[in-house]
């Protein structure tokens with residue numbers, strides 16, 4: 001409702017579809033794309049993004065938690081939905097009811113899932129060195145015993161790489177160590193006659209930097225949305241991906257500012273000459289980092305306009321002196337392109353000293369998601 005009123009997010013459908021096609025083409029034969037849509041589709045909008053993916057034939061999704069998974073099902077997304085995080089046993093019934101797949105965070109948890117007494121689809125998480133979650137990969141007997149549990153339908157076996165984005169000697173060695181651990185477990189299971197599960201270990205950077213690996217699925221998040229993880233990330237450009245998200249907000253008010261006058265809370269900006277001050281309807285309550293105050297800029301009329309003064313909860317002020325005929329109602333771009341200029345999410349995030357996802361996943365629900 002009231003789309004494009006004050007401030008909003010635009011999701012570029014064609015860009016997302018393009019990225020899916022590129023990633024599918026990049027993955028080895030037989031390896032399927034599992035779309036990672038956790039944290040509200042990395043801030044893009046869980047349902048908006050997933051509907052486009054679904055229409056484009058994506059059958060595998062992963063999310064962080066039960067509520068995200070159920071939201072997807074209720075929106076009509078069929079196919080596999082894997083919950084990567086912990087689901088409390090009090091809610092195991094919902095896993096069955098909504099035909100969800102649950103990560104088995106360790107073997108004891110697997111036995112609890114089995115104790116529900118209803119067939120539950122699962123992927124076994126194994127810890128190959130990151131030590132965040134999963135049964136330790138050397139516990140082969142215990143992992144193998146999960147196949148004896150009568151109510152578990154084991155569709156997958158997976159792990160997660162801790163250092164796949166770094167290509168220095170030590171990181172490559174560590175990644176190789178994790179991959180070897182994973183492969184050793186798989187072959188030990190196969191030697192015991194256990195098979196028929198889909199194996200996966202790569203996320204975005206693992207897919208890009210270790211493209212020779214041949215597993216059954218790759219769980220792709222940040223690259224699906226075309227985003228650099230940080231400004232040094234070359235993968236999106238090298239793959240030819242497109243940014244899916246733009247962030248826009250309208251000017252609410254324009255005023256002249258005389259030399260010597262100050263702007264905003266705490267008077268942190270003082271005009272060193274006469275200027276045009278535009279107040280834009282987006283602030284830190286919409287998820288923008290407050291650290292952008294006096295440090296960053298927006299795009300307006302194809303020009304770059306510095307943010308002046310402190311970000312407010314619901315608005316921010318910019319120096320719009322360079323923009324001809326600027327007026328209330330004009331649309332500014334906070335992430336995305338305007339004419340020749342672009343603000344990438346990764347560059348904005350770097351001002352706050354965080355990675356791209358840390359900013360995008362905080363973009364608030366007050367920002368409507370508009371598919372264009």
Ligand SMILES: *Cc1c(COP(=O)(O)O)cnc(C)c1O
Nearest residue numbers: 036084160203204219220221222
């Ligand atoms: C978030 C997540 C992903 C997706 O990671 P990207 O680096 O964004 O592709 C994949 N697997 C797991 C287990 C995750 O938690």
